[in-house]
Every structure is written in structure tokens, then in C-alpha cells.
Amino acid sequence: MGPLVVNGIISADTNLLMAFLIGIGFGFVLEGSGFSSSRKLAGVFYGYDTVVLKVFFTAAITAMVGLLFMSLFGWIDLDLVYINPTYLPSAIAGGVIMGVGFIMGGFCPGTSFCGLAIGKIDAMLFVAGLFVGVLIFTEGYPLWEEFYKSGFKGIPKLSESLGLSDGLLAFGVIVVALGMFYVGEWTEKRFPRKEY
Amino acid sequence: MNSRTIFSLVFIGLGLIIAAIPQNTTHPYKISAEDLLIEANSRTQYFSPEELAVLLINKDPSIQMIDVRDPEEYEKYSLPNAINIPLSSLLTDEWVDFIDQDVKMNIFYSNGSLKANEAWLITRQLGYENNYVLEGGLNYWAEAILNPEAPASTSPNEEFAKYDFRKGASMALGGGALTSSSSSSSAAKPKITPRAKKKRAAGGC
Amino acid sequence: MEDKEKRARKYLNPYLGGILLGIVLIAANYISGRGLGASGAVKSVVVTGVNTIVPEHAEKTAFYKDYNESHPKPMKSWLVFQVLGVLVGAFISGSIAGRLKFKVEHSPKITSKRRLIFAVLGGIFFGFGSQMGRGCTSGSALSGMGVISLGGFITMAAIFGTAFALAYFFRKNWI
Numbered sequence: 001m002g003p004l005v006v007n008g009i010i011s012a013d014t015n016l017l018m019a020f021l022i023g024i025g026f027g028f029v030l031e032g033s034g035f036s037s038s039r040k041l042a043g044v045f046y047g048y049d050t051v052v053l054k055v056f057f058t059a060a061i062t063a064m065v066g067l068l069f070m071s072l073f074g075w076i077d078l079d080l081v082y083i084n085p086t087y088l089p090s091a092i093a094g095g096v097i098m099g100v101g102f103i104m105g106g107f108c109p110g111t112s113f114c115g116l117a118i119g120k121i122d123a124m125l126f127v128a129g130l131f132v133g134v135l136i137f138t139e140g141y142p143l144w145e146e147f148y149k150s151g152f153k154g155i156p157k158l159s160e161s162l163g164l165s166d167g168l169l170a171f172g173v174i175v176v177a178l179g180m181f182y183v184g185e186w187t188e189k190r191f192p193r194k195e196y
Numbered sequence: 197m198n199s200r201t202i203f204s205l206v207f208i209g210l211g212l213i214i215a216a217i218p219q220n221t222t223h224p225y226k227i228s229a230e231d232l233l234i235e236a237n238s239r240t241q242y243f244s245p246e247e248l249a250v251l252l253i254n255k256d257p258s259i260q261m262i263d264v265r266d267p268e269e270y271e272k273y274s275l276p277n278a279i280n281i282p283l284s285s286l287l288t289d290e291w292v293d294f295i296d297q298d299v300k301m302n303i304f305y306s307n308g309s310l311k312a313n314e315a316w317l318i319t320r321q322l323g324y325e326n327n328y329v330l331e332g333g334l335n336y337w338a339e340a341i342l343n344p345e346a347p348a349s350t351s352p353n354e355e356f357a358k359y360d361f362r363k364g365a366s367m368a369l370g371g372g373a374l375t376s377s378s379s380s381s382s383a384a385k386p387k388i389t390p391r392a393k394k395k396r397a398a399g400g401c
Numbered sequence: 402m403e404d405k406e407k408r409a410r411k412y413l414n415p416y417l418g419g420i421l422l423g424i425v426l427i428a429a430n431y432i433s434g435r436g437l438g439a440s441g442a443v444k445s446v447v448v449t450g451v452n453t454i455v456p457e458h459a460e461k462t463a464f465y466k467d468y469n470e471s472h473p474k475p476m477k478s479w480l481v482f483q484v485l486g487v488l489v490g491a492f493i494s495g496s497i498a499g500r501l502k503f504k505v506e507h508s509p510k511i512t513s514k515r516r517l518i519f520a521v522l523g524g525i526f527f528g529f530g531s532q533m534g535r536g537c538t539s540g541s542a543l544s545g546m547g548v549i550s551l552g553g554f555i556t557m558a559a560i561f562g563t564a565f566a567l568a569y570f571f572r573k574n575w576i
Contacts (some may be wrong), residue, residue, distance in 0.1 A: 003434030023486020033418030058419020063547030086552030094534020095559020105523015109439035118495030129524020141464035171211035
């Protein structure tokens, strides 16, 4: 019964090894899908390359459906899985700031590591920027500590907020995602750009 | 286009199945009888009156007093900011979000410790965490904190230190006889949004 | 067109990539009870760096004090190991596909210096934002959506919404 490490089926140290292996899979798929290229990543905002949309949402619905089915078969206890706690103001503010960083830098941390691994110098500088950004946050922490800790909502699920069951919500997300893929394909045809 | 149609149909199909099947709400991580016995004997679930006094004086926000006696007794006297969950209604839907959560430490109390212990055993067996018992209940609380007994002049220093602490706690908590009514309005239910019990596997982003 | 197709074939089909990524995410949840992430590892490195280089500062400054209390060994974390794996996995994929090359990737309409400046600035914003938002696109948005977390959806909407809104102003850099 998963999660394996929580139920003591694997040890904490094995877990770290697993983290490494999972990371390899993560990096491999990201790079293989083209996420090591900032131009492909930024493409979703201009319509010429919606790979971000497709990969991201396909992964989300695959994981959602997969985990729900596994929970159904009793292979995993979803109540024991870690979920990031929701602090509403900082989640939104952080998201906005990250959005600025995304459109400026054309990377997010995970993809920048992929770009770095294959030699992209812009990715390397993005990573350098990450360190600086984190340092600014930690050094100036007392300035925003109160804001950062406000609005604690626990770990609400979107399905709870909308009053739907998890399965119904997953279905809804699937429909929305498929719709977005359709639109994405259309924009790619409409606004093509040379890939380089 | 063909592979995309297959892709879409597969996901729609899976989505329909998962949407149709009712939510899986079991708590498989319950505690075994042996483990429960060990925990009960370890007495780690107890808060002594002194420990509770410190928390109450500091207005520690992480605790939640739960009075498991009948409503009439609760109305007559209850600890500060305590809510009343009579033992007989412990397992109703109304209270499940209070006894099964991971935000606060619930401290059950009753007149002695019989009912509080029962509440603890039941909730622990269901796998709920963060529930504790006030050692000795209100009877011991009154004796120890509200009306502490002065030690004999030949008692060791620790007894005097404990007495001084208890006297101070008693004054801070409105000591004297057990006649004062509860300090806060006991009618309003404190706001707790429903949360599933989570055991942190690992944190971080 | 033929050139583009040749290069396009070297990248995985995005839907296939998405399914594989979803499987990786499921594996992470099943094995380790958590989702994927990236920015947390940067935080671990920053904290470790400060602890090593200027320990007196770390003891006095609020953030490091709190963090070190709750995380005695910042580098021995799941995320750090995962990110190391990401570097290896991306490297392997890049070498198989022949994409290993030192270069600055930028639109032909701008200089590479301009691209690099924006890359650094973008990184600074993202680094700060990821700490404020308790996660980045991988940790908060992707993994959060996988477990239907409200916070995950909100952060994702904020990131992509903002980027879309500002895309017009930065279009010269990309198209």
C-alpha cells in the first residue's frame, strides 16, 4: 500500500535513492519533450508552440486519473500524500512574481536545470538568477514574513471547494484540458514560427 | 488525427469511470490493538494540569480543549475556550472535523479522567492523531491549580516551587472555587475548515 | 520545412511526453508520498551556502535560524536528490538526441547579451516568487494539480495568467 516510505515499506535512505531515480525520469522526459529550450517554453504565450500546455496538462490529468484509480484499487492511501499547504495571499503573489520571471526568463526552475544540463548558457544564468532571488527572499524575510504566513487555508482540495467529488473534478479537468489542446493545436497552425 | 482521437477518447473514458465511482474514503491507516496498548501504557497522551496551565496562561493557540461531559455540566463550568462534545456524540459527522485533524492539539477532559480516556481510546483506534487527555480531569485541575494545597514546612524545595507555580497559575486562570462560568461564549463553534488527516511524507517545493 | 521536421521528430510527441511525466509524478507520489519539485532544492543550497560561508550571519538572521531548527540537514533532502537526478536525466536525454551544445538560445531579432540579461532577471523574479509561493511550476502547480490541491491550481493560474498578461510587452524577445 503506497506511499511506500510513509508505510515503512522502504526506508528513508532508500527514499533518497528513489528521489534520484525519479529525478532522472523527470529530467529525461522534460528534456526529451523540448523543455530545455526557452523558446519552446515561451511559445505557449504567443501561440506558436504550445508544448508547455500539452505536456503540463497531459501530465496533470494522467497523474490525477492514475492516482485516483490506484486509490480505488487500494494501492495508495491518498490521505498520506504530502500536499503543499495553501496560504492564499502568498500563493497568488508568488504566482504573479513567478509569472513575471517566466515571461522574462523563459524558464522555470525545473526546466532551467534541464537546459543547464545540456549546455544552454541562458539556462545557466537563469539558475544563477534563481539563487539571487531566493537569497533576496531569505535575507529580507522579516519584511514579508507576516504576509507570507497569512491566509492559511489548510490543504483544501479543488474538488472540495467546488463541492464535487474527486472523480467528477478529474473528469472536468480532463474535458477542459482536451479543449485547451484543441485550441493549442489551432494556434500553432495559425501562428507558426521557425524552430531553431 | 487518429492517434489524438484515441488519446481523447481514452481520457474521457477513464474520466467518466472515475467520476462515476463514489469517493474512496477509507482510513486504512488505523492502529493495531498491540500498538494501541503500548501507546496507552506509555502515558504520552496525558497533559498534566501544570502543563495545561502554562498553555492556557500563554493563550497558546495550538490547543483546543474538548469537554466530553454532558451539556448541563459543561454549561455549569468549563475550561477557557473549551467546546463541548458529549461522549455519546463523539463519532457523529458534526464533530469529525474536530477530532480528526492535524492543525491543533485536542485535549479531552471530563470530571475525572474516565470519559476523557474513553474518548482518546476511541479516536486513537480510528487512527486520528493530535488528541490528548487532561490527567486527572477537572477534579485534579481544581485541586492542583485552582486551589493548590500548601506543602508542609518540611517538604522539599521542589514542592514549594510547584506550589508557587500553581498559585500563580491559579491567579492567572481565575482560581478559587469551581463556580465561575466559562470565560468565553461556549455557544459558538470555533471555525475549523475540514481537512483530511495528513502525515507529512516530506515537505518542500 | 524538411529541416524543421527532422528536428521536430527528435523531440518526443508532447502528449506522449505528458503521459510519461504523469507516470513519473505518480511514481513519486506512490513511492515517496510527495510530488516533484525544483525550487526547494535551490533554497536548500542557499541555506547550506550561507551556513557554511557566513555562519554567524545565519545564526542571527530570522529565516536561517528558523529553517535550520526545523531542517538540521538541509542538503540531505528528497528534493536535492531529485534535482541531481533531473540534471543527469536531462543530460542523458540531450546526449541521446544530440542536443548537447554550449549556446545561448535567443530569438534572432535580439542579441544574445539581451537574452542573457533577461534570463538573469527572470531567474531573480522566479527565485523570489517561488519562495513566496511555496513552490514553482513543478512543485506547486504540476504536483499540486496531480493531487487536486486548490493551492496548486491557484498558483498555476497566477503564474500563467501573469505571463500571458505580460507577454505582449516582452514579445520582442521571443517572436
